[in-house]
Amino acid sequence: xxxxxxxxxxxxxxxxxxxxxxxxxxxxxxxxxxxxxxxxxxxxxxxxxxxxxxxxxxxxxxxxxxxxxxxxxxxxxxxxxxxxxxxxxxxxxxxxxxxxxxxxxxxxxxxxxxxxxxxxxxxxxxxxxxxxxxxxxxxxxxxxxxxxxxxxxxxxxxxxxxxxxxxxxxxxxxxxxxxxxxxxxxxxxxxxxxxxxxxxxxxxxxxxxxxxxxxxxxxxxxxxxxxxxxxxxxxxxxxxxxxxxxxxxxxxxxxxxxxxxxxxxxxxxxxxxxxxxxxx
Amino acid sequence: xxxxxxxxxxxxxxxxxxxxxxxxxxxxxxxxxxxxxxxxxxxxxxxxxxxxxxxxxxxxxxxxxxxxxxxxxxxxxxxxxxxxxxxxxxxxxxxxxxxxxxxxxxxxxxxxxxxxxxxxxxxxxxxxxxxxxxxxxxxxxxxxxxxxxxxxxxxxxxxxxxxxxxxxxxxxxxxxxxxxxxxxxxxxxxxxxxxxxxxxxxxxxxxxxxxxxxxxxxxxxxxxxxxxxxxxxxxxxxxxxxxxx
Numbered sequence: 226x227x228x229x230x231x232x233x234x235x236x237x238x239x240x241x242x243x244x245x246x247x248x249x250x251x252x253x254x255x256x257x258x259x260x261x262x263x264x265x266x267x268x269x270x271x272x273x274x275x276x277x278x279x280x281x282x283x284x285x286x287x288x289x290x291x292x293x294x295x296x297x298x299x300x301x302x303x304x305x306x307x308x309x310x311x312x313x314x315x316x317x318x319x320x321x322x323x324x325x326x327x328x329x330x331x332x333x334x335x336x337x338x339x340x341x342x343x344x345x346x347x348x349x350x351x352x353x354x355x356x357x358x359x360x361x362x363x364x365x366x367x368x369x370x371x372x373x374x375x376x377x378x379x380x381x382x383x384x385x386x387x388x389x390x391x392x393x394x395x396x397x398x399x400x401x402x403x404x405x406x407x408x409x410x411x412x413x414x415x416x417x418x419x420x421x422x423x424x425x426x427x428x429x430x431x432x433x434x435x436x437x438x439x440x441x442x443x444x445x446x447x448x449x450x451x452x453x454x455x456x457x458x459x460x461x462x463x464x465x466x467x468x469x470x471x472x473x474x475x476x477x478x479x480x481x482x483x484x485x486x487x488x489x490x491x492x493x494x495x496x497x498x499x500x501x502x503x504x505x
Numbered sequence: 506x507x508x509x510x511x512x513x514x515x516x517x518x519x520x521x522x523x524x525x526x527x528x529x530x531x532x533x534x535x536x537x538x539x540x541x542x543x544x545x546x547x548x549x550x551x552x553x554x555x556x557x558x559x560x561x562x563x564x565x566x567x568x569x570x571x572x573x574x575x576x577x578x579x580x581x582x583x584x585x586x587x588x589x590x591x592x593x594x595x596x597x598x599x600x601x602x603x604x605x606x607x608x609x610x611x612x613x614x615x616x617x618x619x620x621x622x623x624x625x626x627x628x629x630x631x632x633x634x635x636x637x638x639x640x641x642x643x644x645x646x647x648x649x650x651x652x653x654x655x656x657x658x659x660x661x662x663x664x665x666x667x668x669x670x671x672x673x674x675x676x677x678x679x680x681x682x683x684x685x686x687x688x689x690x691x692x693x694x695x696x697x698x699x700x701x702x703x704x705x706x707x708x709x710x711x712x713x714x715x716x717x718x719x720x721x722x723x724x725x726x727x728x729x730x731x732x733x734x735x736x737x738x739x740x741x742x743x744x745x746x747x748x749x750x
Contacts, residue, residue, distance in 0.1 A: 261584060261585055261586070262586075262587075264585075265626045265627075266587070266624055266625070266626065266627070267625055267626050267627035267628055267645060267646060267677070268623060268624065268625070268646065268677055268681040269681040270624075271627050272681070288584075289584035289585075293507070293511075294511070295507055295508045295511060299584075302584065324511055324514065325584075326584075327511040327512060327514065327515045328512075328515070329582060330515060330519075330579075330580045330581060330582060331580075331581045331582070331583065331584050332514075332515075332518060332544050333544065333547050333548055333581060333586055333589070334540070334543050334544045334547060336514050336518075336540060336544075338507070339507065339510055341507070343506070343507050344507050347507060371536045371539050371540065372531060372532055372533045372536035372537050372539075372540065373532055373533050373536065374532070375532055441536075441539070443539070443543075
């Protein structure tokens with residue numbers, strides 16, 4: 226059995242959990258967690274998850290399954306992940322379309338895959354393997370990247386679609402990542418969204434990013450959501466319909482009221498773009 | 506090939522000096538150095554949070570040298586960010602034993618044990634109350650630490666700590682914080698026996714008392730009862746299991 230996830234959600238992060246769990250704001254309709262932060266962990270994290278589950282549906286977003294790695298999966302981890310996810314009654318799990326490690330070493334960051342046919346083949350095969358292992362629908366997330374791609378690869382949107390179609394997978398559409406990549410590599414974010422099969426999108430991520438002095442945009446999840454990303458969210462929602470939207474804030478976490486103002490803004494956009502009347 | 510690309514990314518992010526050949530393969534020197542910074546900054550942050558006192562004692566430069574050396578020859582094997590400081594410490598403590606003041610290795614061991622206790626696994630659920638004819642059920646986040654210096658306290662002078670053999674039990678309290686509690690050698694062995702064997706409380710008490718040449722008389726029983734009551738009150742002992750479990 227799964228719990229319905231709709232409307233605007235917020236990432237359950239340690240820095241904001243105390244206030245969030247005490248106040249339980251009605252505008253937050255669901256929460257998202259990273260399984261790696263909770264698997265086999267007691268103490269405050271266990272308590273946070275238990276309290277959150279009393280009030281909200283939970284969605285999970287993985288950090289380390291590494292769809293683009295070339296080594297075989299750690300079968301014991303996939304088993305552990307599957308068991309953890311099963312207990313949470315989640316409608317789907319998501320992972321990043323990136324390279325997270327090599328030779329059993331982890332970067333603890335999301336490094337970009339080359340947008341090649343070889344990488345698409347590997348990532349789609351691995352996505353299918355993970356989905357089979359955990360027994361839950363699996364969505365991939367498009368990531369931000371900062372280094373230019375080689376000349377012989379696909380455009381990013383074509384690469385993402387290639388993986389989605391090969392694996393018959395769902396997509397967690399990160400509009401901030403599309404915006405960051407569009408600004409860093411001079412493409413039209415709306416054209417990217419037009420290229421995505423709308424029926425594959427199950428969830429959207431929204432966040433802020435950092436602009437360096439040299440103009441390079443870094444996906445820090447540590448700044449307020451800029452207007453351009455709100456606009457891109459509106460554009461995406463009009464294409465894909467009322468899928469749940471998550472506000473990500475992992476760094477420079479402000480007082481909860483500031484985040485809730487952003488949540489309110491997201492609800493306005495969500496309702497205007499989708500005519501949805503979900504609670505919030 | 507993706508495999509070559511991935512290997513080059515790893516060398517650029519963790520190598521002592523990224524090579525021109527790798528940066529050329531990946532395509533942009535400037536932008537791949539951004540990735541190097543992002544990867545290393547995230548790991549450095551969690552390491553410095555976990556080992557804040559050790560870093561302060563050693564100094565930023567010496568601490569950074571060891572972390573950089575670890576990056577260059579290993580980098581994290583764990584997918585869990587919270588386990589990264591433990592992997593670094595396994596590498597670093599033998600180095601600090603050679604290069605730093607004699608109490609620094611104890612301090613690093615104490616800090617990483619406290620970190621592990623704070624972030625340790627959930628507790629088991631006992632099936633019974635605690636009883637002498639049952640196996641004791643302990644909290645998962647309990648560790649016994651044997652130290653040559655009392656590094657759980659603030660240093661007594663600018664030079665650090667004078668030697669003072671100390672046995673600590675570190676446990677996670679109700680507010681999820683790691684708390685040190687001093688133990689005598691017999692209590693430490695008892696706790697270790699409870700953590701690592703399937704013996705009942707009665708069996709383990711008899712074995713440990715014999716090993717310490719201690720007679721189980723009224724005085725011993727009174728002290729043992731006080732110890733057990735304290736462990737239960739602190740959440741170190743959670744209850745008991747039937748011996749057949």
